[in-house]
Amino acid sequence: MPHDAENRRLVEQACVDFERDLRAFLLGVLRDTHLADEALQKTVIKGLGAADSVNPETVRGWLFKIALNEARELKRGISRQGRLKKAVWESLPTGAGMEEHDAAFYAVTNEQKLAVQQAMSRLSEDFRQVVTRRIQKGQTFAKIAEDMNRPLGTVLTWMRRALIELGEMAEIRNLSNTE
Amino acid sequence: MTNQTEATFTEEQLLLAFRYVAAELPTDEAEEFEQQMLTQQSLCEAVVQASSLSSLIASSTPQLTVQHPKVQLDVAAKTSVVKSSRKSRSLLMTVISACLCVLMLSAINRTDKGPASAVSQTSENDDAELLMSVWANEGEESVEPSLDESELLSDELDVPDWLLAAVTISSSEYFADEGAEL
Numbered sequence: 330m331p332h333d334a335e336n337r338r339l340v341e342q343a344c345v346d347f348e349r350d351l352r353a354f355l356l357g358v359l360r361d362t363h364l365a366d367e368a369l370q371k372t373v374i375k376g377l378g379a380a381d382s383v384n385p386e387t388v389r390g391w392l393f394k395i396a397l398n399e400a401r402e403l404k405r406g407i408s409r410q411g412r413l414k415k416a417v418w419e420s421l422p423t424g425a426g427m428e429e430h431d432a433a434f435y436a437v438t439n440e441q442k443l444a445v446q447q448a449m450s451r452l453s454e455d456f457r458q459v460v461t462r463r464i465q466k467g468q469t470f471a472k473i474a475e476d477m478n479r480p481l482g483t484v485l486t487w488m489r490r491a492l493i494e495l496g497e498m499a500e501i502r503n504l505s506n507t508e
Numbered sequence: 509m510t511n512q513t514e515a516t517f518t519e520e521q522l523l524l525a526f527r528y529v530a531a532e533l534p535t536d537e538a539e540e541f542e543q544q545m546l547t548q549q550s551l552c553e554a555v556v557q558a559s560s561l562s563s564l565i566a567s568s569t570p571q572l573t574v575q576h577p578k579v580q581l582d583v584a585a586k587t588s589v590v591k592s593s594r595k596s597r598s599l600l601m602t603v604i605s606a607c608l609c610v611l612m613l614s615a616i617n618r619t620d621k622g623p624a625s626a627v628s629q630t631s632e633n634d635d636a637e638l639l640m641s642v643w644a645n646e647g648e649e650s651v652e653p654s655l656d657e658s659e660l661l662s663d664e665l666d667v668p669d670w671l672l673a674a675v676t677i678s679s680s681e682y683f684a685d686e687g688a689e690l
Contacts, residue, residue: 350556357529357559358542390549397545397552417529417559418566437567445568463530464562465569470532489523495565496522496557504564 333381340380343388344373351396358400360420368403372396418464444500451498456491459484517554525554529562603671 344351351372355365372395376383383391437445449457458477462468468476474484495501517525527533528541545551 350560353560353563354552354556356563357525357555360529360531390552393549393552394546397542401542416531416562418562421563421567437564441564442568445564449565449568460565464565485523488526489519492522492526492558492561493519495561501561501564 336380336383336385337377339385339388340376340383340392343392344376347389347392351392354393355396355400356420357417358397359403360415360417362420362422364400364403364407368396368399371399375399416467419467441504444504448495448498448500452491452494456487456494459487460491460495463488517550517557521551521554522557525551525558526562529555529559607671 348369352365352369355368355372356362359365359368372392375395376392379395449460452460455477459473462473462476463470470481470484470488474481477484524533524541528538533541541551545555
């Protein structure tokens, strides 16, 4: 059926266009690169199988729902292993042990590192401290609040603002728009 | 097809998404958050942003914080032990070489002056100075038999007794056996 073929092409194209965001989403949900890859494959297969029911205007949201369901199904199987207790950045493969496949998606170039460092340098000192301590040093927000002698709510607010500001910075936007 | 973002997220949603990807939410809150994501695309977009941003920041971390401090201490300790060990071995070889040189010189001296005469006090002093200067030159790989007097040790150095004994050993004690052999 022509309509089905058109929908299938639509879904195929959407999988290509949204692959990076889908992978980041699945990595955030599963916090394991291999599981994220597996979930992405299952998402593509299931999406292509259900292409006849897709609404072209909401294909992105539709794919994300499929991805979330696939991820949750995987999580049910491994939740007892404690593999979901780490943060998303702790699950990233390191340069030394990174396989070629992983490197294609998760490796950060020196140019990208520089862009991030430049963006971080433009944050206010308090915001930068909170981000550095939380992500790069792995401190909890409670510990950060204690060390900086600030209420926990203030630290969370700073983190929230820092994430917004970083996301809006040109350096970060350019990284998101490449590929 | 453009990279359409169907729904934007609020600041609170972004922070909640960050805490979710950081594994900070308790199990029941995390499950509730996942349930909400099924009906709120904005939360999914927030997770994308939080995951991407935090991964990028973490990947740009300078490598100074990668190694555990204990590992750094262990490495430093081992390096120090290895260096110290090499230094001691080098020094020992230097001293042994110096002793052999002294003994050879003494033997040559004895040969020149006749087997019956003792090694002169001047020669013994020169030998002592030679060995003491060798002892002072720690870490040097080779022994220089013809060291200058300017390279002599200061008084602070503690020369072991066995080294001094090796230098000042009397000809009667050392050459007695050789005399018997001859």
